[in-house]
Amino acid sequence: MPEITNARHVVNEYTSGYPIPGQTTVYDTTQTIDLDTVPLNGGILAKVLLLSVDPYLKRFFNPGSPVPLGSPITSYGILKLIRSEHEKFTTLGAILIGHGNTRHEEYTIITKEEVASGSVTALTPYENLPLSVYIGAAGMPGLTAFTGWKKYADPKEGETVFVTTAAGAVGSLVVQIAKHAGLKVIGSAGSEEKVKFLKELGVHVAFNYKTTDTREVLKNEGPIDIFWDHVGGDSIDAALENSNIGARYIICGAISGYSGQPAPVHNLARIMYSQINIYGHFVIPLIPQYQAAFDEEIVPRLADGTFKYREDRLDGLEKAPQALLDVLNGGNVGKSVVVVGEE
Template sequence: MPPTLSARHLVRNYAYEGYPIPGDTTLYDTRNHIDLENVDLRGGVLAKVLLLSLDPYHRILLDPDFRNRFRAWSNWPLIGYGIVKVMRSNHESFREGDILVGHGKIRHEVYTVIPKDEAEHVTLLKPHEKLPLSVYIGAAGVPGMTAFSGWKEYANAKKGEVVFVSTAAGAVGSMVVQLAKQEGLKVIGSTGSDEKVQFLKELGVDVAFNYNTTDMRNILYQEGPIDIYWDNVGGDTLDAVLENSNPGAKVILCGAIGGYNDQPNPVKNLLHAILNEIKLFPFVGTTLKPKYQAAFEEEVIPKLVDGTFKYREDKVYGLEKAPQALLDLMKGANVGKSIVVVSEE
């Protein structure tokens, strides 16, 4: 059999600032071919890549200051979360046909070899028969787990408290608002478009607003003070919360996307945190995951199956769409979890 095209989504140019430029920062590359029958598996597996997750942290991978730590090497495929199907295996734990979920190290290419020394980064996935596989990239995957584990670990919410969630219509935020509603909180959610405001209303968010067209400080003043803030944005949004929080409020620091593509997003109001004894909880979901995996499967998966918890997906079809989809995510043009469908099962 002649070598088969295995197109890639390559990292090309790093940038300190600015949005990723399709075709420049990352590009779709068709120079790579693979011998599917004979390629050396190095004790691991050959797999067909089905689904890839595009995430805000990809912008951090493309920043020159971070590349050594996160390893997004120039002229190599971007890496990330994904779901693959095993085509051949030399690994004792995996067989042909197995579906594997990859934790951050799946290469953005159509066919991929996962050698034995990288197999620790994939696990066998047994999806619920009533959930589409793609949900394991979003609400049943890393974003859902990030929301669930961070909320359970730090919110300790009391019924009637006021929670504010920024980037509330996103993959993480939309799960956070539903967890908060379930516990009887008053939920304020911000997002960047009227279409996403509508989605937040469908999720039961009490006060949903478009931060591009609404005075955020006025909303927080009128609808607050805030007891819990789930921060996906950082910068001025966090400052506005610190000005409008109850003493002893909790701030769960999940992300700072407001500064990923531009200058860092400074916070000027930390004195408010000191004077009001506001507690700040930075966290990384993968650290909390082992503690909350069982509870997540018990509490969240059934509610995704029966439709209690809602989610949206923003899918593009074909790896060639990945560079543009990455830019769309950073610009907020995605509605729901950003997913690249590389191959149908």
């Protein structure tokens, strides 16, 4: 077979600001690959079908990034096996999931060492769940919602929870889990379209934080018992002003500071007076403890439609730079997924 282009999404420069498509984040078509003869050295060769675009990918473009200039970034991905020299994968055409280290390129070699470390595993999806959901609501973002809720929320029926970025990949599952647990759910999002989605999910109080004052909403609809935050800065201050004694705060993200100066928090004394418990939530170390419960409690309910999800699908790896900018500035509606290749 002749050499074919193997396009990639690479880091072209580092920035503490927003990554600009074509400047910071570049779609590169200079590399080629011969799928029949490229050496695998005991590893496997896969076609990349889908890539997840998540806010944390910004770290690959920050000064001090672990990704060298000119190299592709990595994320969660769905792959199809083309060739294998590893005993773990013998069925050509099998669908695999890459756990965070799928390189943003059309065809990818996973080394013997990477295969051995479990960086890819075989995927057997539910019949009525698209593969893309396994890098969204049935994958890492869904696990983020589930593990944080199980570990830290300590919910009691009738309590009130406030979720920021509530229409996003993580937030939209948090609000549904909270609603099913019998809580009053307040959710904020950055556009009318996202607020409409939150209402479809059954969120009791859904509002656009860009046009409605968060403090007014929390004053009227709170005080809150659980605060699930993705934003940081002023959203934490607004919550601190409107919390019940003994509230639990789950700090899951701080996206308002990912592409610029982190915003300060002013109301720290209220943590003491309201005896608030603040939990820093990071999904990765919690997965071994909760994966089985997630597979039992959440994935079947995504498949049968009890829990809903929304995707923002962009066709073609050349869209990956724009997809990243979108998740960092609110341009995505639902889980951001780049469709790289056909099955």
